[in-house]
Amino acid sequence: MEIQIPTRNKVNFAPPRSFGTTLKSHLKETFFPDDPLRQFRNEKSGVGIVKKALQYFVPIFEWLPNYNLRLFRFDVLSGITITFLAIPQGISYAKLGSIPPIIGLYSSFVPPLIYAVFGNSKHLAVGTVAACSLIIGHTIGEKVSAVDDPTLYLNLVFTTTFFTGIFQTLMGLLRLGILVDFLSHSTITGFMGGTATLICFQQLKGIFGLKHFTTKTDVVSVIRAVLHYRDEWKWQSAVVGIIFLIFLQFTRFLRKKRPNLFWVPAIAPMTVVIVGCLFAYFAHADKHGIQIVGHLHRGLNPISLKNLTFDPQYLPVTLKAALVTGLIALTEGIAIGRSFAIMNNEQVDGNKEIIAFGLMNIVGSFTSCYLTTGPFSKTAVNFNAGCKTAMSNVVMSICMMLTLLFLAPLFSYTPLVALSAIIASAMLGLINYEEIYHLFKVDKFDFLICMAAFFGVAFISMDYGLIMSIGLALLRALVYVARPATCRLGKIPDSNLFRDSEQYPGLTNVPGVLALQLGSPIYFANANYIRERIIRWVRDEEDISNAKDSVVEHVLLDLSGVTSIDTTGIETLIEIRKLLDAKNIKIAIINPRLEVMEKMIRSHFVDKIGKDSIFLSIEDAVESILFSTQKNYQVLV
């Protein structure tokens, strides 16, 4: 009988790439996954490159030349629609942060113009957001009272905005958009829900018309404060507030039933404000226990450059507020920009967006604005109203300018209770019950991460809730790295495929061969585990095999899924080989990937184990093993 030598697919043992090459490729994947230089590659002429670069860094140069009247019609409509949202939101969110309401209006004038020039999302509408307003107010309020020293307080708000802008711009320039990736979807869902719950409860102050309140920001303290100041409760205020709230919730319900009525909830807040103003003006509501916003100056944003305060005494609070709000604002802004871009099948460059946000906050801090980003509600309305380009932000900005120049004093009669109703209604929409239930059903750990943020924010404090939730998410990532899944492979009958024998019951085994697939990556943090796990697989196999009078003679380690290995990992493989050698078990490596193979060559692992023991597929290895046992058998005969 003739023995046929099995044909074997060649493993690539080419010498490792140079350190420079691998470093470059790693840096590129880490910081430039979107390959921003791609568009310059086919450009030959110098002028062309400059033009492309200008268009790349200042997106308005890309879309403005092709802008036309047809697009403008859409943008005017959506721009006006979002102005109707911007005025009440601007006033009410500013109130949340104990910031003068006019600052909220200023913040919808300058930053949208900057964003229109540098931003690259077509649908994002610029504005202030509730969560960040609350955090700014809370953090700065720890150091300076907004009531006792309003000027200093406001200056610190501008300084925080300035730092946020600097921080965001730097992050974008350093391509640190990767940091935003670490805020998981579950964390954001929980954080939004917790913040919304908390803010809803805080609106009880406005709805009951209380004059005194707690400065603490957890649900328990807030409820306690509401009950404590029972004698300040004003029934008139409560009645008006509840009517407004029902009206606002009804308009949302209407949109759900009839999606083409999207503009109803969009103009509802403005309606509430106007009705509230008229009511307050004609009914002299302020004399019946219903507080109003108070005087609003006519005129555009004053320059606030000289108001920035870099006194070291206040640096800790402003820097802390800037860091936290900066990150949250980015997360919200980028996630939202991305979501709407995906609906239209477009790309948004995260790092460029971050720079645009940073620039608009820096300029904002010079012109009496506070932190702006892309709020969800405003952007959704903008998108539904049919905006086509960032021009809708320009339109909103112009509308706001006209408001500031001519209409501002009219809004001074806005009842606080109307603002509270607007905020509460907006917040109720941010608690995403369905998503939370979805998390619970699909992934219990994601649900835990979400709940940590939710309850942490609602019952302890915002930063604590965020840290707990991010900590849990990172812990999971680290535990994953520390305990990668391994599995035992079996052969699918009548095929050459080897698959997880737990997932596919009834697979056949090659006698004497134990094929294992290792999870990725093999790192210092899991090297010990991998060694112990492999020894356990072998032991378990022997426990079974003993009964059947057959022993493990070959262990095949399938590294197809291992994309990375470090020196501790390589040493562990060497140790495993030693351990198995002592039991007379041979080891074979299957399909090491490029990076793994390079390290194996560089650390002389390949020389130690022998090129003969490295195969491109399990099939090759099994054939080679069968061939050698067959040969031995023949020699014996």
Place this chain on the structure above:
Amino acid sequence: MEIQIPTRNKVNFAPPRSFGTTLKSHLKETFFPDDPLRQFRNEKSGVGIVKKALQYFVPIFEWLPNYNLRLFRFDVLSGITITFLAIPQGISYAKLGSIPPIIGLYSSFVPPLIYAVFGNSKHLAVGTVAACSLIIGHTIGEKVSAVDDPTLYLNLVFTTTFFTGIFQTLMGLLRLGILVDFLSHSTITGFMGGTATLICFQQLKGIFGLKHFTTKTDVVSVIRAVLHYRDEWKWQSAVVGIIFLIFLQFTRFLRKKRPNLFWVPAIAPMTVVIVGCLFAYFAHADKHGIQIVGHLHRGLNPISLKNLTFDPQYLPVTLKAALVTGLIALTEGIAIGRSFAIMNNEQVDGNKEIIAFGLMNIVGSFTSCYLTTGPFSKTAVNFNAGCKTAMSNVVMSICMMLTLLFLAPLFSYTPLVALSAIIASAMLGLINYEEIYHLFKVDKFDFLICMAAFFGVAFISMDYGLIMSIGLALLRALVYVARPATCRLGKIPDSNLFRDSEQYPGLTNVPGVLALQLGSPIYFANANYIRERIIRWVRDEEDISNAKDSVVEHVLLDLSGVTSIDTTGIETLIEIRKLLDAKNIKIAIINPRLEVMEKMIRSHFVDKIGKDSIFLSIEDAVESILFSTQKNYQVLV
């Protein structure tokens, strides 16, 4: 012409396992990877189980019944040998931590007895270690001066040891041995090297016979102090020190040349101590500028239970010292126990070792001992001297008892310069140049982690160096999770294998099909990246294809290597499908693993994409695609 329907391997769409099942399996892999209950599984009788359990928790019951005189001969020899190392090491390491030398001797009497009962390594020799002694001295020294208030200082040392013991025992009981895994080999190499360098420089104090010195623990301050106290330099001391150092280094060199002379460097320190004592006694060396250890009490360890100090004022320093030294001691002890076990092809249970260390430190703190673990030098000598069981620790303990009872006063003449020479010589052996060079060659990032620990410890401070190094290592693990490698697959000609086309140049492509292999895991931290990377692969492919007049019609995502996915990951897959759908590109999922498939089913991803689009192998998918285009072609004809 008849079309043959391709036979297709069945994908397992079984309903997901219950939450309880998966949780149990996850917890088992995370905390019990070594399957400690395995040995009880075949035990039927109650007595048998109790016996096994006793043997499991108190290993001495396992080996003592089978102990015999032949084994004892080996253990006596090795026990005596390590005593010769224990006496000078005990005295000199105690000096490092500003602890009275007699405490160092006490620490080699009680703890080894406890370890012999509970420890499960056969080769580990118990003793004090240089790095931890230095950290204890440094941390407690920040709060209480060892010179001004020696009693309080010593009490705090005992308290630290007690906390270390409690901390270690808890860690073992909670199966937190996993924490030790996060100290990578590179970090330990760098930390050891940095500490050794630093300690070497500190010995200049003893060698030059200085009376004053700095309390700072960085190389620059130490060198500055040596130069600053130039007028205290004693040439007599320096000459003696250099002679001793040359002698000690020579014995090490001898062992390298002749491995069977292992006992020479083992007794060399003792020789230096004895020669030093004789020299100091007869030459009245203390009158010629050579300082001696000073009076050593005769007698066994006094009870120190009542000395433990839980005054809240000192808790921060004792707890900090306990935490840091506890972790470092564990790392050293477990790593060393494991290394020697591997040489003999034996298993060491990390969590049981941790409990043994914890118990020996708790009992130690009650009997005037300070932190002990398994030092590398002592264990290596023990192993080389042929020890067979933990009985060698008992022998050392008895020898130490005899020394304390009868010989202690003799050692009071030990010159400090001799101890400095012993420490410096030991430290020189801990700087592992070869390993550092190996790291540099194989993995630049591991080298960086190592250097961070080395220079951090040597030039800044111990904790800072450790934190920097561990931080870098974790950062790498996180970046890995954030940026898993993806690759484009091509078909190896004349086979059915699909492999990375960067690693194996010259692979063929199936027209219109783009096969991508994704790295693992797909998580919130990399979901955005994965989406952008896939879009980029498609774009790049289209850029090439455009020239050849063919377009991508199918994208195959090979998930064979993806062991885990979270909800954000699933949503990203849905988004990718939407994005590609808009470009008229169909998507197929290849070989999702058990856990991934369960999540896909639970989140209804399988329903959305259709079971027809999930294949067990790329080959199946390609055949199915070719078949359908062929059919379409036929229909057209």
